[in-house]
Amino acid sequence: MELSKNYIPNETEARWYQHWLSKGYFKSTPDEREAYTIVMPPPNVTGVLHMGHCLNNTIQDILIRRARMQGKNACWVPGTDHASIATEAKVVAMLRERGITKSSLTRDEFLAYAWEWKEKYGGIILQQLKKMGCSLDWDRTAFTMDPDYYKSVIEVFLDLHKKGHIYRGKRMINWDVKAKTALSDEEVIYKEVQSKLYHIKYAIEGSNDFITVATVRPETIFGDTAVCVNPLDERYKHLHGKFVFVPLINRRVPIITDEYVTLDFGTGALKVTPAHDINDYQLGQKYNLEVIDTLNDDGTMSEAAQFFIGEDRLDVRKKMEAVLSEAGLLEKVEAYTNQVGFSERTDAMVEPRLSLQWWVSMKEIATPALQSVMEEAIQFHPAKFKNLYRHWMENIKDWCISRQLWWGHRIPAWYAPDGSVAVAANANEALVILQEKNASLNLSDIKQDEDCLDTWFSSWLWPFEVFKGLSNPGNDEIKYYYPTQTLVTAPEIIFFWVARMIMAGHEYMDQKPFEHVYFTGIVRDKQGRKMSKSLGNSPDLLALIDVYGADAVRFGIMISSPAGNDILFDESALEQGRNFNNKLWNVLKLIQGWEKRIDSNLDAHNEKFAMDWFENRLSQAQQEVDVLLNSFKLSEALKTIYSLIWDDYCSWYLEWIKPGFEQPISKEVYDKTVHYLNEMMHMLHPFMPFITEEIYHLISPKQDDLCNKIAAPIGQANTDIVAGGELLKQVISALRDARNKNQLKPKDTITLHIQTGNTETYKAIESILCKQVNATSIAYTNSSIDNTIVVAVEKDKFFIGTSIELDATALKATLLADLAYQKGFLESVTKKLSNERFVQNAKPEVVALEQQKQADAIARIATIEESLQSL
RNA sequence: GGGAGCAUAGCUCAGUUGGUUUAGAGCAUCUCGUUUACACCGAGAGGGUCCGCGGUUCGAACCCGUGUGCUCCCA
Numbered sequence: 001m002e003l004s005k006n007y008i009p010n011e012t013e014a015r016w017y018q019h020w021l022s023k024g025y026f027k028s029t030p031d032e033r034e035a036y037t038i039v040m041p042p043p044n045v046t047g048v049l050h051m052g053h054c055l056n057n058t059i060q061d062i063l064i065r066r067a068r069m070q071g072k073n074a075c076w077v078p079g080t081d082h083a084s085i086a087t088e089a090k091v092v093a094m095l096r097e098r099g100i101t102k103s104s105l106t107r108d109e110f111l112a113y114a115w116e117w118k119e120k121y122g123g124i125i126l127q128q129l130k131k132m133g134c135s136l137d138w139d140r141t142a143f144t145m146d147p148d149y150y151k152s153v154i155e156v157f158l159d160l161h162k163k164g165h166i167y168r169g170k171r172m173i174n175w176d177v178k179a180k181t182a183l184s185d186e187e188v189i190y191k192e193v194q195s196k197l198y199h200i201k202y203a204i205e206g207s208n209d210f211i212t213v214a215t216v217r218p219e220t221i222f223g224d225t226a227v228c229v230n231p232l233d234e235r236y237k238h239l240h241g242k243f244v245f246v247p248l249i250n251r252r253v254p255i256i257t258d259e260y261v262t263l264d265f266g267t268g269a270l271k272v273t274p275a276h277d278i279n280d281y282q283l284g285q286k287y288n289l290e291v292i293d294t295l296n297d298d299g300t301m302s303e304a305a306q307f308f309i310g311e312d313r314l315d316v317r318k319k320m321e322a323v324l325s326e327a328g329l330l331e332k333v334e335a336y337t338n339q340v341g342f343s344e345r346t347d348a349m350v351e352p353r354l355s356l357q358w359w360v361s362m363k364e365i366a367t368p369a370l371q372s373v374m375e376e377a378i379q380f381h382p383a384k385f386k387n388l389y390r391h392w393m394e395n396i397k398d399w400c401i402s403r404q405l406w407w408g409h410r411i412p413a414w415y416a417p418d419g420s421v422a423v424a425a426n427a428n429e430a431l432v433i434l435q436e437k438n439a440s441l442n443l444s445d446i447k448q449d450e451d452c453l454d455t456w457f458s459s460w461l462w463p464f465e466v467f468k469g470l471s472n473p474g475n476d477e478i479k480y481y482y483p484t485q486t487l488v489t490a491p492e493i494i495f496f497w498v499a500r501m502i503m504a505g506h507e508y509m510d511q512k513p514f515e516h517v518y519f520t521g522i523v524r525d526k527q528g529r530k531m532s533k534s535l536g537n538s539p540d541l542l543a544l545i546d547v548y549g550a551d552a553v554r555f556g557i558m559i560s561s562p563a564g565n566d567i568l569f570d571e572s573a574l575e576q577g578r579n580f581n582n583k584l585w586n587v588l589k590l591i592q593g594w595e596k597r598i599d600s601n602l603d604a605h606n607e608k609f610a611m612d613w614f615e616n617r618l619s620q621a622q623q624e625v626d627v628l629l630n631s632f633k634l635s636e637a638l639k640t641i642y643s644l645i646w647d648d649y650c651s652w653y654l655e656w657i658k659p660g661f662e663q664p665i666s667k668e669v670y671d672k673t674v675h676y677l678n679e680m681m682h683m684l685h686p687f688m689p690f691i692t693e694e695i696y697h698l699i700s701p702k703q704d705d706l707c708n709k710i711a712a713p714i715g716q717a718n719t720d721i722v723a724g725g726e727l728l729k730q731v732i733s734a735l736r737d738a739r740n741k742n743q744l745k746p747k748d749t750i751t752l753h754i755q756t757g758n759t760e761t762y763k764a765i766e767s768i769l770c771k772q773v774n775a776t777s778i779a780y781t782n783s784s785i786d787n788t789i790v791v792a793v794e795k796d797k798f799f800i801g802t803s804i805e806l807d808a809t810a811l812k813a814t815l816l817a818d819l820a821y822q823k824g825f826l827e828s829v830t831k832k833l834s835n836e837r838f839v840q841n842a843k844p845e846v847v848a849l850e851q852q853k854q855a856d857a858i859a860r861i862a863t864i865e866e867s868l869q870s871l
Numbered sequence: 872g873g874g875a876g877c878a879u880a881g882c883u884c885a886g887u888u889g890g891u892u893u894a895g896a897g898c899a900u901c902u903c904g905u906u907u908a909c910a911c912c913g914a915g916a917g918g919g920u921c922c923g924c925g926g927u928u929c930g931a932a933c934c935c936g937u938g939u940g941c942u943c944c945c946a
Contacts, residue, residue, distance in 0.1 A: 006911070259872080282946095388875050388944075395874090395945090492944075522943085559897075560883065570883085572898070579911045590908035636885075639897070651913085661907050733915085740915050746906065774906095825892060832890095837929035846890050846930095853892055 003592065003698075007585035009549025013690040017130060025068070025708045026135045028075035030480035036067035037075045037484040039463050040136065041497070042144065044083035045118055046090050049128035049541050051523040051557070051569055052490065058554045059520060060488045061134045062634055065686035067485075068135070071710040075481055076135060077466045079142035080123050084408035084455045091117050091407065103179050103346075107406050107450075114407045128542060133550050133689045135707075140466065144458040145409070148471040153409045153458045154425060155470065156508070160360060161423045168356050168421070170291075171400055172278040175353035177299030178346035182404035182451075188341040188350050197336035198321065199267065201329045202227060202244040205252065211236070211244055212331050214266030216338060217276075218320040219313050221246055222305040223294040224253060226272040228283060231257035233268050247329045249306050256287050276352055295351060314349070358402040358411060358451075362503075366396045369502040372512045378502065381518045381632040385491060392495050399500075401454045408452030415447050422446075460500035463487070463513035470508055484514045491519040518632050523569050544574060551688035552577030558638050558687060581691050583646060588695050590654065591673060594665045602666035606767040610656035611672050613725035617648050618676055620717035625683060641683050649680065652729060656768045674700055682711055728765050731793050735773040738791045738800060741814055749774050751801035753781045753788070758796070790867035795856075797863060812868065819864045826857040 020026065028035075038060050043053055060076060068074035091114045092102050102110060126141065143149065160166045174183040198218045201210035213227060224246045229236040239255050246253060253272075260283060261270045274284030275293040284291060294305035301308045301316055308316045324330040341350040370393040372378050373386060380386050402411055413423050414430035422433035427443055435441050464470060469478035483505070489498060498517060505513035545553050555577030560569065604611070621644040628637035657673065659665045677699055681692040685706050696706040735752075744750070752775045754762055759780050762769070766778050781799070784790070788799035832838055833850055 006909085384876070391874060392945080397945090495944080570898090573883090575911075576898070579909095582911045583909065586909035586912090588908085593908070639885090643896085650908090654908085658908095736914060737916085740903070743903085746904065746914080821893075828893065832930080835929060838890095839929085841929050842890070849891065857892080 003585070003589050007549075007581045007691065009551060009581065009690065010546065012694050013131075013133070013550050016690050016693050017133060020135065020705070020707050021138075023705065023707075025705070026076070026137050027139060028073055028137050030476055031073055033071065033073040035075060035481055035485075036064065036070075036072040037077070037481045038064055038486055038488070039077045039466055039484055040079060041487070041489045041493075042079040042081040042142070042459065042462065043125045044086050045080040045122040045143070046083060046087050047080075047125045049125050049132075051539065051541065052520075053125065053129075054132065054541055054553065055520050055523055055557050056488055056490070057129055057132060057134050058557055059518065059634060060486075061132070061554075061689075062558070062686040063486055063488070063518075065135055065689060065707075066629060068708055069682065069685065069711050074135075075137055075140075077140045077142065078126055078129070078134075078136040078138060079140075079462075079466060080126065080144070081455060081459055082118075082143065082145045082408060084403060084405045084452055087114065087118070088405050088407040103181075110406050131542065131545055131550060132554065135689075142462075142466045144455075144462070148468060149458065149461075149465055150409055152461055152465050152470040153453065154412050156461065156504070157409075157412055157453065157457075158423060158425060165361050165365060166401075166423075167359055167361060169359045169398075169400075170354050171357040171359075172281050172352050173355045173357070173404065174341060174343075174350045175297070175355075176343040176346055176348050177297070177351060178348040179343065180297050182353075182355060183343055183350060188343065190339045190341050192337060193340045195336045195338050195340070196321075197266065197334040198324070199331040199333070200247060200271075200324060201331055202247060202271075204239065205243040205245065211239060211255070211269050212267045213269045213271045214334075215271055216336060217317065218324065219301070219305075219308075219316040220273045220276050220294065221271060221320075222249055222301070222307060223273040223275045223292040224251070224271045225274060225284065225289040225292060226253050226256050226287065228256050228258050228261050228270045228272050229268060230259060230261040232259075233261075235268060247324060247327065256283075258283060258286070275354055278352055281354065291354065293354065295353065299348075299351060313351070357400050358413070358449075358453075360399040360401055360457075362396045362398055365503045365507055366393050366499075368506040369393065369499060372502060372506065378512050378514065379516050381516060385494060385517075385519055389494060389499065393499065399454075401457045402449075402451040403454050404450075405452045406450075408455065409458055411449040411451050411453060413449040415449070416441055417445060456496050456500055459497060460504040461508070463501055463505060464509050478509075482509060483512050486516040486518060487514045488518045488520060490522065492522065494519070516632070539569075539571070544571075548574045548578045549581060549690070551691045552581055555580060555638070555688055558635055559642070560635075577688075580642065580646070581688075583650065584691055584695060587645075587650060587654070587677065588698055590658075591670075591677065591699060594659065594670060597659070597662075597664045598667050598670050599664035600667040602664055604666040604668040607657045607666070607669045609724070609728075609764050610653055610768065611669065612721050613728075614648065614653040614676060615672075615715070616717045616719075616721045617725060618644070618679060619715035620719075620722055621648075622679075622683060622714045623717065626714065638687050641680070641687070645680055645684070649676065652725070655772065679712075681706060682709065724761070727761075727794070728768065731796075731798070732769065732772045734791050734793050735798060735800065738789050739773065742789055742800075742802075742804075744802060744804060746774065748802065748804055749776045751776055752778045753785045753799040753801070754778065754796060755781050755783070755799070756796040784866060790863075792860065792863045792867070795859060815864055815868050819861065819868070822857055822861050822864065826854065826861065829854045829857060 040060060041056065047053070064074045064076040091110075094117060095102060095105075095113060105113075123141075126136075129136065144153075157166065174188050175181075176183050195216045197214050197216055199212050199214050200218060200221065201212050203210055211227060215221070227244050229239070231240070236255070240257055242255050243252050244255060245251065256272070260279065261268065270280075272280045272283050272289060274281045274289050274291040276295070281291075283289070292304050294302055295313060296302045296310075299313050300310050301313060303309055308319065311319075321330065321333065342348065343350055370390065373380065373389055373393075380389070412425060412430075413421055414427060414434065415421050416434045416438060418438070420434060420437055422430040424430035424433055427446065427448065430448075431441060431443055431446055434446060461470060463484050464478060464482055467478040467481050468475055469482060472478075487498065487501075501513050505511055541553070548556070552574050556571075556573035556575075557569070559576065560573045621640055625637045625640050628634075628640065653676075654673075657665075657669050678696060681696045685692040685696075689707065693706045696702060739748075739750070750773065752769070752773070756762060762778070762780075769775065770778060784797075785799040785801065788801050791798040791800065829850055833847075833854060839847055
C-alpha cells in the first residue's frame with residue numbers, strides 16, 4: 001500500500017475510536033483481575049471542552065490506558081455535575097432571551113425548562129472527549145441528579161442531621177427587595193456608583209463631646225449596636241471603654257476596639273450594624289453585640305428601626321440628611337464613589353441581610369480525612385499539597401450548604417406556620433414530626449424549604465455513588481471498584497471537592513475514596529494569564545484537533561505540563577506534536593520500503609552492534625518510563641519516549657542499520673527493527689493512542705489491537721552495552737563537528753586513523769563509523785599522523801585525513817578554546833586536591849574521583865598541545 | 872490581614888541524601904546542508920551572576936537566615 005507523504009490524523013482517529021468502541025475495550029465489569037478505577041471529575045453539565053478539561057482528561061486517559069495495557073481491569077467512569085449555580089444562570093439567561101423572567105414562573109415550571117435545557121445541551125462535553133480519544137466506559141455515564149443519586153444526597157442530609165452534624169445558623173445573604181428573595185453571590189452585579197459619605201456625630205456619654213462616624217448608609221444607624229475604633233488610633237485612645245448614644249434614637253452603645261478598622265478611612269471610627277453588613281456582623285459575633293434588623297423584606301423600615309417605619313430605605317436615606325442636619329448631628333457630607341451590588345434579576349440595590357441557613361459542622365468528620373492524608377493512606381502528587389491540606393483541615397470552618405437556587409437537590413426540610421422545622425425524606429414524614437407539636441396541622445399547612453443544596457454537597461459522594469455504594473449498599477461493583485486508584489483534579493478545588501470526598505468516603509464507606517490524588521496545573525496562556533471566557537484567550541479545542549490531530553494536541557499539552565506546575569499553553573507545542581506524528585509516519589514508510597528487499601540469507605554481522613545496543617537502550621528506557629509513570633511524572637516519561645524514538649531509534653539506530661540504496665536487508669535485522677518499533681508504539685500508546693494503533697497495524701499484520709495488548713515484561717539493560725553505544729555517538733559527533741568546523745562538505749570523504757588502547761572496541765563499529773562520518777578507510781596507529789585534523793574523545797585520538805586544503809585557523813581556534821577550558825578545569829580540581837582539609841574530610845571515593853579527574857585533564861591537555869604543534 | 876508555594880539559558884522546565892568535570896533537556900535562535908523516510912527534515916553551534924545579601928561546610932543551585940519579586944488559597 002502506498003502511504004501518504006505526511007500523516008493525516010482525522011480519518012484515522014475516527015476509525016480507530018469506532019473500532020475500540022465496537023470491540024468493547026473500554027467496558028469494565030468486575031472479574032478476577034486487579035481493578036484500576038478512576039472516576040472522572042464530573043464537568044459542569046453546561047460545560048464545553050476547554051484546555052483544563054483537555055489536560056485533566058488526557059492525564060486520566062494515559063493512566064487508564066497504561067493500566068489496561070498492564071493487564072488490569074481498567075474502569076474509567078464518565079459523568080456530569082448538575083452545577084446548580086452555573087446551570088441555573090444559563091437557564092435564566094435562555095429564558096430572558098425568550099422574554100420570560102424567572103420570577104414569573106413557579107418552581108416546577110422553571111425546573112421543567114431547566115431539564116429541557118439539560119437534555120438538549122447537557123453533556124456536549126462528553127461527546128467532545130471522544131474526539132480526544134478518552135477510553136471511558138460510556139455505559140456508566142452518571143449524573144449528580146440521577147434519581148438514585150438524588151435520593152442518596154437527601155439520605156446523607158438526613159443522616160448528618162440525625163447525627164447532629166447539620167444545624168441551622170445565621171448567615172449574611174444578598175437580599176433582593178423587589179423579588180423578595182435571597183440571591184446567590186453570582187446573581188449580584190457590582191456597579192460603581194456616586195454616593196455620599198455622611199459624617200454623623202455620636203454624643204459621648206458623660207461629656208459634651210462627640211465622636212464622628214462616616215457612612216454611606218445613614219438609614220442603618222437605627223441598627224447600630226456599637227462604634228469601633230482601631231486600638232492604636234491615638235485620636236480615640238481616651239474613649240476606650242466609654243459609651244456613645246446613637247443619634248435620634250439615643251441608644252446607648254459601647255465604643256469597642258478592633259484592628260479591623262483602618263486608621264486612614266473616613267474618620268477612623270466605624271459604626272457597627274451587625275444586621276446589615278457582613279463585616280459588622282463578624283464584629284458583632286466577636287464582641288457579642290446585639291443584632292437589630294431594621295428592614296422589612298420589601299426594603300421598608302421595620303418597627304425595630306423606630307423611625308420612618310414602612311418607608312423605603314432609599315427614601316429614608318435622603319431624608320436622613322435633613323433630619324440629622326436639623327438635629328445638629330451632621331458634620332459634613334462628601335461625594336464618594338463606591339461599588340454597590342445590584343440584583344441581576346430586578347436591578348434592585350441589594351441589601352445584606354441575616355438569614356437562617358443550613359450548615360454542616362465539620363470538625364468531627366474532618367478528623368479521619370486529615371489522618372488518612374497525613375499517614376499517606378492517600379498520597380498527594382506532588383506531595384507539597386499535603387501541607388496546604390493539613391493547614392486547612394486543622395482550621396476547618398463549618399460549611400454553609402444552602403443555596404438560594406431552584407436547580408439542584410431541594411433541602412428536605414419543612415416548616416410549619418409557627419416557624420418550627422422538620423427534616424424528613426418527604427412531606428408526609430415531615431408532617432408527622434410537626435404534628436407532635438401541633439396535632440391540627442395538615443399537609444397544606446406546611447411548606448418545604450425553597451433553597452437547594454450546594455453543588456459540592458452532591459459531588460462529594462461521587463467516588464462511591466457512581467457505583468451506587470449508598471443507594472445499593474454492598475453491591476458487587478462497589479465492593480470491586482472502591483476505593484478507586486487515582487483522582488486527577490485541579491489544586492484549586494482541593495478543599496471544595498477533594499477534602500470533602502475524603503470525608504464522605506470515610507463517613508459512608510468507612511474507607512478512603514482513592515489511593516492517589518494527582519493535582520494538575522492550571523492552564524494559562526503564553527502570557528501566564530489564566531484561561532477564561534472573559535479574556536477570550538481559551539482556544540477552540542475542536543478546531544485545534546482538526547488542525548493538528550488529537551494525538552498532537554495530547555502530546556503538546558503533556559510535553560508542556562510538568563507535574564504540579566501550571567502549564568503555559570502555546571500552540572508551538574502542538575506543532576511539535578504534529579511533527580512527532582510525522583516523524584513516526586516516516587519511520588513507518590522507511591521500514592515498509594525495506595520489506596520487499598528482505599534477504600533471509602544475508603548475514604547481520606555489521607548490524608550486530610547496533611541491534612545489541614538498541615535492545616539494551618530500549619530496556620533501559622522502558623525501565624525509566626516505568627519508574628517515572630509510577631511516580632506520576634507523566635511529562636518526563638513522555639520526554640523520555642520522545643527522545644528514545646526520535647534520537648536513539650531514528651537518528652542513531654536506523655542510520656546505523658540502514659541498508660545502502662536499493663540494497664537488501666537481512667531478515668534478522670528487519671525483524672528486530674520492526675519488533676523495536678512495535679515495542680515503542682506500545683510505550684507511546686497511552687499518550688498518543690491513535691497513531692500508535694495505526695502504525696502497529698500497518699508495520700506488520702496483527703491479530704490483536706494495541707489498545708488492550710498486555711505489555712511484555714521489561715528486559716534487564718546491560719549498562720556496558722548501552723555505554724558502548726554512547727561512546728560511539730560521542731565519537732561520531734566529535735568527528736562530524738571537526739568536519740563541519742573545517743568546512744568539509746557531506747560528500748567529501750575522509751580517511752581515519754585511530755590511536756587507542758582499545759582497538760577491539762573500534763573494530764566492532766568500523767562499518768558504522770565509516771557510514772556515519774563518510775570515511776573510506778579506518779586504520780590504527782601508535783603515533784600522530786601529519787597533515788590531519790586531530791580529534792580527541794576521552795583518551796582516544798582520531799586523525800582525519802582529507803584531500804581538501806585545510807584552513808588551520810578555525811581548527812586552531814577550537815583547540816585553543818578547548819585548551820583554555822581544560823586548563824581552567826585542571827586548576828579548579830588541583831586547588832581542591834591541594835586543600836588539606838578537603839583531602840582529610842571528604843569521603844575517600846570523592847577524593848579518588850577528583851584525582852581521576854585531575855589525571856584525565858592532564859592527559860587531555862597533553863593531547864591538545866600535541867595537536868596544536870602538529871598544525 | 873492569615874496561610875501556602877515559586878524564583879536555574881530568550882521561553883518552559885530537570886537537577887535524587889550537599890561532591891560524576893566550570894549546571895542539563897526540549898522549544899526558540901544562529902550556521903551549514905535539499906544525501907535514495909521525513910525541510911513537519913538532517914548535521915552542528917552559541918546561549919547561565921542557578922533572584923540579591925549573609926551564614927553553616929573542606930565543598931552550596933541544593934541546608935539555614937534575611938531581603939526582593941511573582942503566583943495561588945482563605946478572609
